[in-house]
Amino acid sequence: MSGFRPYFTYYFKPGKGYLGGDFFFSETGKDCIRVIDRLKEPLRQAVFHHLVVSAQLLKSGEAVSNFMIHPSVRMNVHNKYKKEVENILHEICTDFENEEVQLSLKEAYNRLHPKKHELLPFEDIREEVQELLDNHAIKVLIMNGKHEVDAEEYAAGSNILIGGNTLGRGVTFGGLHTIFYTRTAKKPQADTMWQHSRMFGYDRDPGMIELYLDNRLYKLFCDINATNDAIIAQIERGIENVKMYYPEELSPTRKNVLDKRHVFAVSGGTNYFPLEPSNHTIEDLDKLLQPFNDHEEKYQVSMQIIKKILEHIQTEPEFPIGAFLSFINIYIARNPGAQAILIVRRERDIKKGSGALLSPNDWKLGNNITDKMVLTVYKMTGNKGWDGQKIWVPNIKLPDNAIYYDVAEADE
Structure with missing residues (x-):
């Protein structure tokens, strides 16, 4: 129907006695x-x-x-x-x-x-x-x-x-x-x-x-089996846009059969942040993040909380916020209790459009965590761009040694 992705996906469980x-x-x-x-x-x-x-x-x-x-x-x-x-x-x-x-x-x-x-x-x-x-x-x-x-x-x-x-x-x-x-x-x-x-x-x-x-x-x-299990979990939970991720040394298939216009990869261990974010709404985000103070180095939270935070942030088309949300859905589908790391900082005076978002200390703190997703959120003062408005800006880092593959809809 789409010309690119299957119209539907159904999983047939193996019969009794199958060794897979x-x-x-x-x-x-x-x-x-x-x-x-x-x-x-x-x-x-x-x-x-x-x-x-x-x-x-x-x-x-x-x-x-x-x-x-x-x-x-x-x-x-x-x-x-x-x-x-x-x-x-x-x-x-x-x-x-x-x-x-x-x-x-x-x-x-x-x-x-x-x-x-x-x-x-x-x-x-x-x-x-x-x-x-x-x-x-x-x-x-x-x-x-x-x-x-x-x-x-x-x-x-x-x-x-x-x-x-x-x-x-x-x-x-x-x-x-x-x-x-x-x-x-x-x-x-x-x-x-x-x-x-x-x-x-x-x-x-x-x-x-x-x-x-x-x-x-x-x-x-x-690693392949873990990804297969994650795909199966998504199908069984009724998630239509099935996603996958693999370690960086492993690709899903031959490169020449992937359409780069619709398939893009997000690498684990890399810090991603949007250049043109907006909040929907900042009041909701303030309320959601109120329990997390700046004095704590980091918090271990459920992936569900990370998902709720990111759902309040819109980004420019070039930044795949939807891909990160889909990645979280994979984790939640396979393990509803999956954990992530949240770092919250307020009153940040960083210029919009600068090449880096994180402070050296926060960059080092996030990079030392290799086995969990790390979300760092900065609340900007708006004094250096950002249309003069206060705004929460996310920095996202997936677990190291993984590449997450996202497939956009064919008509996008």
């Missing part, structure tokens, strides 16, 4: 995360995990156990990983009774806590792993532009799949319980990263899945 973003990338999902920066031999540990999971699943009557390795788009990297995996499997097979091999197998077994089947005795798992290795029943497959793999090849048995873009879109992997994800980009895009999330699904056992990735990638996925 909140399972892996929220507080409840940390048990399945293996940060490879902290592991001595992460790929070897992942292979052992896949072996014991395959034994548990196949002996419990399941059809398939898959392990996905997503390292890079470069084919030589895929070949390198294939060789490394085959060498690890060969080493385990030829020296299966070795004490170190048995210890690694037992460690992997001890991390299993299946929810869908009863955990089999270690000796049964051990025998099944040995049989899989002796029979060369674990397939190692490369999926990329040079290697086409039919879905039937990884629909049954124990499989290890290695690839790049081919793994990212349009394919699903049944029984995927081991994921080794190291692909990264200098300027990562949220939509592309989320499309790579093959770990999501219905047929995973939450007590046996492990995701191996480095700390930076884990943080990026957590």
Whole structure:
């Protein structure tokens, strides 16, 4: 209808048993995360995990156990990983009774806590792993532009799949319980990263899945999931103009698909203030701000109070006061009790149109707060411009390391 934004947005909740973003990338999902920066031999540990999971699943009557390795788009990297995996499997097979091999197998077994089947005795798992290795029943497959793999090849048995873009879109992997994800980009895009999330699904056992990735990638996925949750919260609360924000190193999508006439970004950690503000009305603002005196360094208040203050301020078209209000709506939708910092100063004699608004002390005070929105309001005397009128002028700083994206209506 608008030519630019969807006519409506509706959220379909996943069904029972689905493992999605909140399972892996929220507080409840940390048990399945293996940060490879902290592991001595992460790929070897992942292979052992896949072996014991395959034994548990196949002996419990399941059809398939898959392990996905997503390292890079470069084919030589895929070949390198294939060789490394085959060498690890060969080493385990030829020296299966070795004490170190048995210890690694037992460690992997001890991390299993299946929810869908009863955990089999270690000796049964051990025998099944040995049989899989002796029979060369674990397939190692490369999926990329040079290697086409039919879905039937990884629909049954124990499989290890290695690839790049081919793994990212349009394919699903049944029984995927081991994921080794190291692909990264200098300027990562949220939509592309989320499309790579093959770990999501219905047929995973939450007590046996492990995701191996480095700390930076884990943080990026957590940030994407937090934004997704904020979008969902806005939809469920009936907010029509859905907004989003991401950390500064993460963009929502490719720049060439964003229309800069309608999409603009507000950076966290940056001080914003309007050049041509007006109050609606100053009497209402005086009353609203009356409980906050100048002698207090700062106040911690609810975002609802910040919203009420900003709703009494109008600004020039170039200053996106509506964008900041929408940002607050995101926070309130996700967490009604969200807090912000309010700094109130009166009798300020600052010239209108000057390049800076805040005093050095207030600038330093606000900049030291990095995890909350900071609103500093100055009441001008009107002696230096401002049409000779007293007026409240806001300075807004969003939480650091975030970029908030606002989409204007198409006809604006």
